[in-house]
Amino acid sequence: MAMRGWPLIKLLPQKTNFHFVKYARFAGVLSVILCVASIIACFYPGLNMGIDFRGGASMEVSKPAGQTIELDRVREAVNGLNLGDVQVQGIARRDTNVDDGSTAILRFQVPEGRDQTQVVNQVEGAISGAVGQVNYSGVSVVGSKVSGELFTSGLLALGVAIGLMFLYIWFRFEPQFGFGAVVGLLHDVILTFGLIVLFKLEFSLNMVAAVLTVIGYSMNDTVVVFDRLRENLRKYKTMPLRDVIDLSLNETLSRTIITGVTAVMVLAALAIFGGEALFGFSIALMFGIIIGTYSSIYVGAPIILLWGVKRGALADDAKPVKLGMASRP
């Protein structure tokens, strides 16, 4: 136990003195550019909508390990059924998590006015005809009516989440903190969407859950920084605002790094071992958390700097609302 540098936490510099705020302008410009790029990317090339939101069908076909499914022949056979846009993709085997060409996922649309079940049966017939006996393991069909509803409720959920977070921070801190937090959140959500497009991840219901989780985490991160900022604003009444912000960011930096690194490592494990179904989900979460960490340093706090805070008032009437467990000033 008497080793130097054990526990490793002692290796982290005791007191960092990064001048975060100095680079805020540069970071701000970068963030704006990335956000604009992400928004454009959402329309062109656009999100890779899963069947949850686009309607249609997806099915997974597999052969015993070691055999291959000829994707071209499958594509050809299914294309012959006039189903519009058909995608055939090879994926990793579910049991071994290795892509040996024995498993594929198929997505196609069910044209207006044709019976879902019939179409699915026709597709199954066409595939068997083309490549022989295969197993169908996961078949999903979503009607266009339902997919539209799922999409609106998904977007609504994201919007309401951001709105409620704003109200919450406003209630616990004060308007400019709330504003800073929400700008940070929007930034995280937009960039996460940009990443989803960039990595061509399928945007499905699970992905909405991932984005909502990113919102939760990013908020969690922001709150920790803001809490410290509020405390320091009370402690050092005469220190210039930019220095208080720098100080607070430096003080919370060790925690930000430790928690962020843990979360990212764990999600990386999830992406590697969690199989096809969780891959997109964990990748989106992983990058969302990285973005969230960055934004709590470079988006939320600088906004407060731009806006300014009423320093004198803070000490008197902007006391945190007591939730029964709040820290004693």
Added chain:
Amino acid sequence: MIQLSRWKVILVVVSAVLGCLLAFPNLLSDQQREALPGFMPKNKLNLGLDLQGGSYLLLEVDVPAMREKRVTNLIEDVRVTLNGAGVATNGFQREAGGVVVTLANPAQGDAAFKALQQLGGQVGPGGQAERTATRLGDNRIRFAYTDAALNGMGATAVDQSIEVVRRRIDSLGTREPSITRQGADRIVVQAPGESDPSKLEEVIGQTAQLTFQMVDVENSVQDALAGRVPPDSELLQGEDGTPYLVKKRVLVSGENLTRAGVGSDQSGRPAIDFRFDGAGARRFGEATAANLQKPFAIILDGKVISAPTIQSAITSGSGQITGNFTIQEASTLVNLLNGGALPAPLNVEERRTVTAELGADAVAAGALSTAVGFAIIVLFMILAYGLLFGGVSVVGLVLNGVLIVAAMSLTQATLTLPGIAGLILTFAVAVDANVLIYERMRDEARAGRSVIASMDAGFNKAMGTIVDANLTTLVAAGIMFVFGEGPVRGFAWTLTIGVFTSVFSSVLVAQVLLGYWLKTAKPKKLPIAE
């Protein structure tokens, strides 16, 4: 805060024991669980369909189609009633919920109105008159369903459909299907383990509308095939594709059926015996008496099963349907008829199927990544904060895991694949509370406070931040719960349980263990401070 208070110790010990007790059944096989004594909890984690395999169907009751059908019948009733009263008509104009009749001769207006009033006075299945006649002038009369009846139709149709679907699925013998209503006119069917969703769909999707209608013998089928279908008839097909021209008016329908069973006809082939209730028997008796030597059609879901000729009036209320049935077909039909007809067509709006193997693979992948993630956190915490402080958070983390499993088993919350991911993230964020506390302690120690004071202040000051930070996650989870469907909901619930158990185990467990260490070891300096 760091002083050992008795209630904290008791709380931690009790929750640990309870958690282990509630989580314990998950380690047992089904037989072992059954053998547990009565006072022990028996609930296991409830795996979602994506983890145990099964079918999920979202059905929509086509209420508009049903209303259309009811209106069609109403128009036929009006036609027959006015014919019977000797009133000449000039045209039927269909409108929402009813029909406007134009009379050929305004002088007959009173007679026609009276006849229709009588028709409207008949009590419907709801025990109230559902249809009313209104005069719109000398030669026009509207006859329509009341608004209350039209609205009621939708609500009762969904309720009845749920019942019918339940009876039909029960006859398939799937284990523990769940059938729930969703929104105004939707039904969710979840059948774990059923690997053949098409079979399920086939059984659910059949409307099983059985009707008895007269065959139209006044007009030729050939004319109808050429597109000249008389207004009060419709063109239907038999099982073998033979076209039939059938009167639209329904004499008796499956709703009046009390019992069906598999029987056999004179030559010993499978047939279906049926029996009507009182009203059905009366109407069937009247219709058969009035139409001797004419053929009538027995129609199931728009297909003519058979079209026998009426030999004599059937007043007993029982009869037999013969056709070219195999035993299999006959018993399926009987099941459908006994299960009752769907009051309205059901459309499959969404269908998801996962085979049991795929589910098992998902569970294995989820378990593996949970184990790896857990190991990473344990290693990281011990490396970062040493055996003592890191170890304390690991103990908290293990308890956290046990408590989550316990809470989910207790509430029978459904664990889905994204739920597993939520669980893993919960662990990652759970150590955050410990990190916040430890970092605060280091701050205080750096400011020159004693061990006790800095530990105490660490807990005190970090608490506000921890609560704040976790409330935001709760808000996000709450939203997923309100807006989400199935899997997203499961994820939200996992996250919610996780927030509570995490705060509890990382804060309280750390307080109790570190308090105990403080008391026994009486340290001179904080191991995690420089």
